[in-house]
Amino acid sequence: AQSVSQHNHHVILSEAASLELGCNYSYGGTVNLFWYVQYPGQHLQLLLKYFSGDPLVKGIKGFEAEFIKSKFSFNLRKPSVQWSDTAEYFCAVNTLDNYGQNFVFGPGTRLSVLP
Amino acid sequence: GAGVSQSPSNKVTEKGKDVELRCDPISGHTALYWYRQSLGQGLEFLIYFQGNSAPDKSGLPSDRFSAERTGGSVSTLTIQRTQQEDSAVYLCASSLVGGGGGTDTQYFGPGTRLTVL
Numbered sequence: 001a002q003s004v005s006q007h008n009h010h011v012i013l014s015e016a017a018s019l020e021l022g023c024n025y026s027y028g029g030t031v032n033l034f035w036y037v038q039y040p041g042q043h044l045q046l047l048l049k050y051f052s053g054d055p056l057v058k059g060i061k062g063f064e065a066e067f068i069k070s071k072f073s074f075n076l077r078k079p080s081v082q083w084s085d086t087a088e089y090f091c092a093v094n095t096l097d098n099y100g101q102n103f104v105f106g107p108g109t110r111l112s113v114l115p
Numbered sequence: 116g117a118g119v120s121q122s123p124s125n126k127v128t129e130k131g132k133d134v135e136l137r138c139d140p141i142s143g144h145t146a147l148y149w150y151r152q153s154l155g156q157g158l159e160f161l162i163y164f165q166g167n168s169a170p171d172k173s174g175l176p177s178d179r180f181s182a183e184r185t186g187g188s189v190s191t192l193t194i195q196r197t198q199q200e201d202s203a204v205y206l207c208a209s210s211l212v213g214g215g216g217g218t219d220t221q222y223f224g225p226g227t228r229l230t231v232l
Contacts, residue, residue, distance in 0.1 A: 034220070044206070044223040090157065094219065102171070103148065103221065107157035 002027040004093050004106035012112045013081055021076040021109050023091030032094040033074040035065055036105075039087045047089070050074065061085070083115045117141075119224035121207050127230045128197055136192040136227045140209030147190050148210075148221060149182060153203040161205075164190060197231045204228050 007022030025031060035047040048059025055067040065076045074091060091106040120139045128134050140147050149161040160174040164184045175181070179197075184190040194201055204226040210219035 036223075043225045044208075046220055046222075049220060103160060103163075105150075105158040105160070 002093060002095055002102060002104045004091055004104050006089075006091055006106040006109045008109045009107070010110045010112070012114065014114050015083055016080050017113075019076070019078040019081045019085075019111070021089055021091075021111070023074045023076065023106060024072050025074070025091075025093045025104075026072065027093060027095050029095060033065070033067060034092040034094065035059065035063070035074075035076050036090045036092060037087045038090070038108075044090070047076070081111070081113050083113045085111060086113045087111055119207055119209050119222055121205075121224040121227050123227060124225065125228045125230075127232065129232050130199060131196055133193065133195045134197055134229065136194075136205050136207075136229070138190045138192070138207030138209075138224060140188065140190070140207070141222055142188075144209035144211050144222075145187065146210040146212065146219060147184055148208045149190070149192050150206040150208065151176075151203045152206055152226070158206065161192070194229075197229075199231050202229055202231045 004025045033050045036044045037047045038044045047063055048057050048065055050057045050067045058064045063076060063078050065074055067074050088108045088110050090108045093104050095102050119141055122137045126134055145166055147164040150158045151161055152158050162169055162175055162182050163171045166187050167184050179195045182190060182192045206226045207224045208221035210221045212219050
């Protein structure tokens with residue numbers, strides 16, 4: 001079965017620090033990859049997604065992620081975080097099998113940005 | 116509607132009671148998903164609907180949990196004889212196409228916070 005792991009449970013950074021959140025998945029076939037964000041008190045929303053093409057994808061609010069197929073990874077990055085980036089970040093993998101779509105989410109990484 | 120809506124937003128119930136949680140997906144979305152998010156945990160997949168049928172029920176934690184979707188739109192998640200470990204936020208999401216290619220983006224509702232006393 002597919003699985004998604006996220007390297008860090010809780011990351012604490014100061015404003016302007018660079019961010020990289022790790023995400024690895026286990027599935028040998030074609031995958032579609034997503035990062036979702038959940039700001040405090042809000043519901044999950046899409047940050048960025050990768051389906052095909054350029055493995056470096058850019059999302060909203062200055063976030064980007066790089067798909068490295070050989071490493072089964074889809075790490076999220078931002079060069080300079082802001083206090084407003086404090087949120088929970090979820091990596092997700094979508095695959096297609098005989099039953100249709102199969103979305104698997106990682107356990108999430110909580111990001112706290114100190115002002 | 117403009118987004119996925121869920122009702123109620125909060126539900127407090129006593130152990131042993133049945134509860135029904137409702138999800139209204141984005142109009143025209145054929146795929147609908149239910150997840151559970153427990154305190155400090157990630158998202159746990161429960162069930163997925165493609166139209167009115169549920170090709171994947173593997174995530175339902177026990178036979179106390181069931182879900183249905185009628186008219187290809189509204190879905191109801193029912194938990195019978197609730198237990199304290201059922202306390203969680205239940206999230207619903209919908210996507211446009213569903214089974215076609217796995218490229219769908221899911222749009223999430225605000226969730227229903229269930230507390231079982």
